[in-house]
Amino acid sequence: MPRPRRGRRGRSTTAALTACSALVAGAALTGCGAGRDPGVFTVLNSSTDASYHGWDAATLKRCSAELGLTIEQQSVPAAQVMQKSLRMASSKSLPDVIQFDASEMPTFAEAGGLVDLRSLDLSTKDIPKGIVDFGSYKGTYYGAARTVNTLALFYNKDILKKAGLDVPTTWDEMRQSAKKLTRGSQYGIALSAGGAEDGVFQFAPFMWSNGGDETDLAGPKVAGALDYWKGLIKDRSLSRSTVNWTQADVNDQFMAGNAAMMINGPWQVETLNTKKNLHWGIAQIPVPNTGDASVGPLGGAVLTVPKTEDTGRQKTAAKIIRCMSSEREQITYARNSWMVPANEKAAATWRKEVPELDALADQVATARSRTAKVGARWSSVSLALQSAFQSALTGQSSEAALKKAQSRATSGN
Incomplete structure (x- = not known):
């Protein structure tokens, strides 16, 4: 992208x-x-x-x-x-x-x-x-x-330093840090789970780093990645508005001080640099367990x-x-x-x-290509995942949403 x-x-x-x-x-x-x-x-x-x-x-x-x-x-x-x-x-x-x-x-x-x-x-x-x-x-x-x-973890250096937190490297560390950094109007983390390719692009590193695969959306590893996102919302560390945010919206939240960390890409750097008092850094996207590879799109x-x-x-x-x-x-x-x-x-x-x-x-x-395994069928996979996000992040179980997504991806409808 x-x-x-x-x-x-x-x-x-x-x-x-x-x-x-x-x-x-x-x-x-x-x-x-x-x-x-x-x-x-x-x-x-x-x-x-x-x-x-x-x-x-x-x-x-x-x-x-x-x-x-x-x-x-x-x-x-x-x-x-x-x-x-x-x-x-x-x-x-x-x-x-x-x-x-x-x-x-x-x-x-x-x-x-x-x-x-x-x-x-x-x-x-x-x-x-x-x-x-x-x-x-x-x-x-x-x-x-x-x-x-590709995507990376952007973080506000000043906010993490004030909280005495290191840059997270694992999912547990990121979830705990996000909880500690959530206060008032500030969320610990922002990402895009919107119903468009932005959200699918952002989900890929969580799915792939957890061992999930776009050829088996109904698999437990994909559900585990989506459950991780649901956990961030449950903790109130991630805004429920994430289902409506594009990556540009996420960047706006980060720049406004409404998020201490965000998942985003280098196309935001030019805009980030316009805010001179914003001291940001980047790191690889955290992985499920220490030693896992961080695989982005x-x-x-x-x-x-x-x-x-x-x-x-x-x-x-x-x-x-x-x-x-x-x-x-x-x-x-x-x-x-x-x-x-x-x-x-x-x-x-x-x-x-x-x-x-x-x-x-x-x-x-x-990182790897989104189309490496499914080729021209990626558009069907993407649309199926977009619908799954909207369902799972607003109440449906990840397993049920992804089972339906796999059916849609297979049929192309």
């Missing part, structure tokens, strides 16, 4: 995505629109934020000069990238490069709409396996990441080459991706966005520049 900009995805959108194979096949991806300027190439992305649009524009300007091309940026809201891509496929006006959220890329790949990047000589050298998998579908490498992100976008009959343009598109994902550009983009470079060498340089985010890089090292 690159940043919390997407809207809630309803069943109608999910149904449209499941029809992707038929739509892409029907579009017969056999050519770009007639009359394409051979010296002008297009990158479709979701960089509608002024900051992100500007950073990408600067990248494309440098790559244009390096490659001797004109590279244009076309940006639409993240929730519209898939539908825009399908419409362009239907009209045979596909862009040369599409930046998909990594959780959506398998849908287009499953439909046969993407080119294997290795066939275009794009190397995965110095890219950790987890990040290669992040851009892959069924073992084929379709998407190159420039930067990735990899988030971010990947650059892909849509399949057309114009192999010459596809090869040039690969050169554009190679430039955009070079070590130099990864470091530059990471400096701006507070994300972690995908390339190991670039990440090592970045760590030295921002040692305060070292824990984030450590969390990325153990």
Whole structure:
């Protein structure tokens, strides 16, 4: 998840995505629109934020000069990238490069709409396996990441110091610390359990670190993770409003002093730094037991080459991706966005520049893709979990809510 900009995805959108194979096949991806300027190439992305649009524009300007091309940026809201891509496929006006959220890329790949990047000589050298998998579908490498992100535990240094508490590393420690830090209008912790992808993204590290699996939502380890969230609410350490909060809402609570700790991602750092008297730190997300691995979700976008009959343009598109994902550009983009470079060498340089985010890089090292096991079915799993949160955190047992979620995920309804 690159940043919390997407809207809630309803069943109608999910149904449209499941029809992707038929739509892409029907579009017969056999050519770009007639009359394409051979010296002008297009990158479709979701960089509608002024900051992100500007950073990408600067990248494309440098790559244009390096490659001797004109590279244009076309940006639409993240929730519209898939539908825009399908419409362009239907009209045979596909862009040369599409930046998909990594959780959506398998849908287009499953439909046969993407080119294997290795066939275009794009190397995965110095890219950790987890990040290669992040851009892959069924073992084929379709998407190159420039930067990735994940979640971490953010904490208010002043509040923890005043309470005489260390940064928690286990679930028990976090629950006890959250109880002690809850007073007046201040909750011990804030997180997003909202009925959208934000909540599912935040649940993943609790589910995975506890040994749970998205292929078996009804399993006891998944229920144990959801029960942990319920325990925080029972203790009054976590606001009941968590079922309505996005990750941006969580950040607002933390910045306002209404939460001593929060689960969130690096896309909030720019905003956090605007409050000069807020002294925050980050750590890996606590785990069930000492020695367990803290496994978070990899988030971010990947650059892909849509399949057309114009192999010459596809090869040039690969050169554009190679430039955009070079070590130099990864470091530059990471400096701006507070994300972690995908390339190991670039990440090592970045760590030295921002040692305060070292824990984030450590969390990325153990993180994994949401779609690694279920591929294009992730959207069904996500919707099922969203409904489970709303039910379980407002009274239903975790077991009952997750049993229903598994049924929904399996049926796709």
